[in-house]
Amino acid sequence: MPEVLDDMASVSPEIAEYLRALARRLDAAGHGQATTIVREGAQFLGMSTQTVYRQLQRVAGWESGRKARSDKGTTSVAPEALVKLAAAQKEAIRQNGKQTLFTTTARGVMEANGIDFGVSNARLNTLMRDRKLNVSAQRIAAPVQHLRAPHPNHTHEVDPSLCLVYYLKGRQYLIRDDEFYKNKLDRIAQIKFKCYRYALYDKASAVTVPWYCEAAGETQHNLFEFLMFAWGQQPGRPFHGVPENMLWDKGSANQSAAIQSLLEALDVKHATHAAGAARVKGGVENGNNLIETQFESRLRFEPVEDVEQLNRAAAAWANAYCANLIPGQDTRLRRQGLAVPVARYDLWQLITAEQLRFLPPIEVCRALMASREEERQVKADMTVSFRHPAADASAAYSLRGLDGISVGDKVKVRALVYGDCAVQVQVERYDGSPLIYRVEPERQFDRFGQRLDGAVIGAEFKAMPKTEAQHATTTMDGAAYPGMTADEVKAARDRRDTPFKGELRAHSYLQEVELPTYMPRSGTDVEVPAHVVAPVAMLSPIEAMLRVRSALGRNLSPEENAFFTARYADGVPEEQIEALIAQYSAPAAEPVRAAGGLRAV
Numbered sequence: 001m002p003e004v005l006d007d008m009a010s011v012s013p014e015i016a017e018y019l020r021a022l023a024r025r026l027d028a029a030g031h032g033q034a035t036t037i038v039r040e041g042a043q044f045l046g047m048s049t050q051t052v053y054r055q056l057q058r059v060a061g062w063e064s065g066r067k068a069r070s071d072k073g074t075t076s077v078a079p080e081a082l083v084k085l086a087a088a089q090k091e092a093i094r095q096n097g098k099q100t101l102f103t104t105t106a107r108g109v110m111e112a113n114g115i116d117f118g119v120s121n122a123r124l125n126t127l128m129r130d131r132k133l134n135v136s137a138q139r140i141a142a143p144v145q146h147l148r149a150p151h152p153n154h155t156h157e158v159d160p161s162l163c164l165v166y167y168l169k170g171r172q173y174l175i176r177d178d179e180f181y182k183n184k185l186d187r188i189a190q191i192k193f194k195c196y197r198y199a200l201y202d203k204a205s206a207v208t209v210p211w212y213c214e215a216a217g218e219t220q221h222n223l224f225e226f227l228m229f230a231w232g233q234q235p236g237r238p239f240h241g242v243p244e245n246m247l248w249d250k251g252s253a254n255q256s257a258a259i260q261s262l263l264e265a266l267d268v269k270h271a272t273h274a275a276g277a278a279r280v281k282g283g284v285e286n287g288n289n290l291i292e293t294q295f296e297s298r299l300r301f302e303p304v305e306d307v308e309q310l311n312r313a314a315a316a317w318a319n320a321y322c323a324n325l326i327p328g329q330d331t332r333l334r335r336q337g338l339a340v341p342v343a344r345y346d347l348w349q350l351i352t353a354e355q356l357r358f359l360p361p362i363e364v365c366r367a368l369m370a371s372r373e374e375e376r377q378v379k380a381d382m383t384v385s386f387r388h389p390a391a392d393a394s395a396a397y398s399l400r401g402l403d404g405i406s407v408g409d410k411v412k413v414r415a416l417v418y419g420d421c422a423v424q425v426q427v428e429r430y431d432g433s434p435l436i437y438r439v440e441p442e443r444q445f446d447r448f449g450q451r452l453d454g455a456v457i458g459a460e461f462k463a464m465p466k467t468e469a470q471h472a473t474t475t476m477d478g479a480a481y482p483g484m485t486a487d488e489v490k491a492a493r494d495r496r497d498t499p500f501k502g503e504l505r506a507h508s509y510l511q512e513v514e515l516p517t518y519m520p521r522s523g524t525d526v527e528v529p530a531h532v533v534a535p536v537a538m539l540s541p542i543e544a545m546l547r548v549r550s551a552l553g554r555n556l557s558p559e560e561n562a563f564f565t566a567r568y569a570d571g572v573p574e575e576q577i578e579a580l581i582a583q584y585s586a587p588a589a590e591p592v593r594a595a596g597g598l599r600a601v
Contacts, residue, residue, distance in 0.1 A: 023062035086133035087476035149203035152351040156243040157284035163197040198226040201284035205347035208287040265368040373412040388421035395441040538571035
């Protein structure tokens with residue numbers, strides 16, 4: 001029998017042909033014969049009759065012609081029960097995306113907690129799938145929002161990666177696929193200085209800038225040198241300038257305090273994408289692929305001797321590619337919104353003077369990278385004093401109207417490169433998160449007496465409308481964490497709070513299961529070696545005398561007490577207590593020698 005796939009996957013050509021033949025048989029069948037034919041097909045394919053009907057409609061376009069039931073789409077299962085069942089499965093998904101709780105187990109847990117379903121597990125799966133409550137729908141619940149940059153140098157994407165080129169003793173080598181994958185740990189580890197490729201991608205114009213360095217690994221020094229090369233003016237390259245935003249990953253070099261100090265001083269807002277969401281900076285990812293396929297592929301036929309020659313060749317290729325000047329190749333940018341393809345450099349030339357920010361001298365950037373924040377206290381007039389490196393004397397910076405700042409607060413101040421002696425002021429909120437402001441000295445006012453550096457009202461944030469799956473996510477989160485917002489739900493998960501207020505009995509009810517009476521099984525005793533002796537429980541002399549006194553109902557005489565303490569200074573074995581009590585209880589007319597020679601009187 002041909003391979004059978006479920007109704008959600010593509011069927012094989014053999015099954016598709018069988019379904020078409022089955023549809024022809026159904027068309028020619030007489031009254032009352034269709035059900036028998038469908039059952040035969042279901043038995044042959046190993047499917048349910050409902051699945052065969054769905055496949056007949058999807059593959060062969062055949063329909064039974066029956067009128068849909070009036071109660072189609074309804075179910076006897078309570079919506080709240082379905083949501084809780086799905087939410088329990090969603091909460092049991094690991095960080096790597098693996099599902100650990102399935103309908104069979106989740107249903108048992110729910111029914112043990114008083115939630116009844118009354119339908120089969122297969123039906124429950126169908127109901128959850130139709131309502132986008134199943135795990136598969138939740139994995140792809142969030143759609144991708146398109147990102148755009150309104151002008152060149154608005155957003156740059158940066159990404160470092162290990163290059164497949166390296167140099168040993170003045171000779172170029174290319175890492176083959178079999179070496180890279182099969183022997184990555186030993187072969188590549190033997191190369192002390194590897195060749196790293198840094199790529200920059202301008203979001204608006206799609207200009208791509210490659211740069212290579214030879215190093216043992218990614219370092220903040222290499223990243224600094226690359227940014228200076230990419231943002232600075234280079235001979236024969238029109239592209240240059242400092243962006244307003246930069247997207248990068250969470251690499252160790254990227255997260256260094258020195259690089260962040262430089263970016264903040266240059267007034268560059270930097271952000272990293274979430275784990276597993278590299279598509280956010282997909283432009284530079286495609287740029288890396290472009291460099292590999294359009295430039296590095298040429299090195300196989302015309303090797304270069306060192307990294308310096310490699311960078312010269314890469315710069316020449318990038319200029320020709322972005323200007324659409326490679327002979328025999330059309331490298332113009334093609335986008336759906338462009339009426340005709342356009343060269344990348346032609347798009348970048350649309351930048352205005354206000355949008356182009358020149359990179360300061362490299363010596364200044366090095367000093368900014370090593371600069372530190374200075375702490376200032378807010379005065380009674382809501383100002384702080386700070387001397388900007390570009391100013392001749394200290395100036396007063398007004399902090400009036402800035403949220404989170406009060407008289408006497410301590411704020412951190414850092415000089416910025418662009419602006420009229422502008423500074424960055426940072427203060428911590430009550431929850432520890434920073435509030436950051438850009439402030440210039442009080443020098444200019446408009447005709448209404450308002451400061452010109454005030455924020456213009458009207459900034460907006462656009463969000464995609466929620467999909468059905470996202471609405472289902474919100475509903476399930478509300479069932480697992482009642483009364484919480486989306487941020488509170490995330491915080492609850494981060495705190496490892498128990499879902500369903502901890503009221504869901506997931507395993508304790510198993511202790512109430514009554515097992516049947518089993519016949520005891522015969523066995524053999526374990527022989528213990530003769531030298532193994534069980535420890536003897538010992539009582540202190542005081543504990544022993546208290547036991548004896550309690551049993552006798554009287555106190556021991558001074559002679560008995562003194563003798564007992566001396567005789568049993570190391571303690572009395574607990575098993576001898578009954579014997580001592582019996583000896584002390586002997587009648588006075590018939591004295592009995594107690595343990596150790598003591599006579600009871």
